[in-house]
Amino acid sequence: MMVLANNDLGVREPLYPNNIRNKPFFIVNGARDPLYPTRIIDPYIEHYRQGGVTLDYHPQDAGHNTSWWPQVRDVYEAFVRAHPRNPLPDALTWETDGERMHDRAHWLVIDALGKGKDEAASLPDLNDFVGPPAADFGARSIGTRINRIVRGSNAERIGLKEGDTVIRINDEPVRVDTDLSEAFEDFPPGAAITLLVARNNAPVELEGKYEPQIVKPLPKQLFHRSQPSGRVDLTRSGNTVRAVTRGVAAFTLLLSPDQFDFSKPVTVVANGRTAFNGRVRKNLRTLMKWAAADNDRTMLFGAELRIDLTR
Structure with missing residues (x-):
């Protein structure tokens, strides 16, 4: 369903997620899938489960591949036996x-x-979907390049500016295609952070604490x-x-x-x-x-x- 919801696919037919309550689902998703990692998929899984969809969810430490199949095969076959066609x-x-x-x-x-x-x-x-509360660092970016800083945010207090490119966080290099929200997802609130950024073609080091605002998303x-x-x-x-x-x-x-x-x-x-x-x-x-x-x-x-x- 989330793949079909991607606007880039150009699906124009109306989709009705209520209809999937008629069938059981066995779902496997890779934590490191570059398009649909489990951190994005998990809230939707819980939403469907709470809404009455019968599903058996198995997140895996994998990318966009089927390397997990040997570990999941027996569980999958048991699921198929337990859910014969009705x-x-x-x-x-x-x-x-x-x-x-x-x-x-x-x-x-x-x-x-x-x-x-x-x-x-x-x-x-x-x-009708409302996601879980999320940490908002206050930096809006395309990859690691910052194009906007939210006033009064954690990012502003640390000293980040529009146009900065984040190179390292706590001496760990940050891939250029990584969204900053993803780069910070493993940091607990209050953790000390040191950022190395490129600003006007010069390196700048910034220090502070990771103290994001916890935001409840709007219904969508x-x-x-x-x-x-x-x-x-x-x-x-x-x-x-x-x-x-x-x-x-x-x-x-x-x-x-x-x-x-x-x-x-x-x-x-x-x-x-x-x-x-x-x-x-x-x-x-x-x-x-x-x-x-x-x-x-x-x-x-x-x-x-x-x-x-x-x-």
Whole structure:
């Protein structure tokens, strides 16, 4: 998801992180990955975990490679065995922009966007992200070259100036492609620091303490929203389906005899109201339609049940 969020990739389709709650994830990430190191990825992992995503996260002391595979293989294979494919899950969430090719998840099809009766004003949204508190040294840089110093900051008190290039920190050379926030990440607050910088083509040594301001980041959206979307959250227990919706005018449930007892009534409660309660008949045309679409013997649907939320 974070790769797709990179603006440099030019992805223009809307992305809905809530949808990943439908699947379990096994995630491996290198601490020294040059583009996505674990220090950047970890807060997002925790955000998804707190938001209900099933994930097994294994950060590794590695770069952008698979050198970790021998150590992780057994754990990964155990994860795969513990999470067999479930074609008919009892809980589903799906959000879409209304495009036909993006309207379905398993046995749920979102037919039309719009305002439904008694719909939720809002639903917990994994697209809303607040990162953890972060240390702000007060130097804004491109690599190790400083282009701005925040007034009153730790960097200003130590004596850094715009245009300085940091060469060493405590006698350790700093790579030119290293962001200064990364260079200081292992220093505890209060640690003594000595900086060697290049200023007007001359070396300058600065001394002080690492005393950054701890800043709580502002909330942000992980993925830009430029058009309305609709969402349905479903749970099934026996022949009863409960749905909570936002921005959806109608949806269809695909009913499988492996999931529903067709000899008994089916009940659908949408946004707290009983939207359907009755027997559902098997339909051969429905069976053939979805069998041709899915080509999957574990997803054979005997009936469609359309729920109109505008009534």
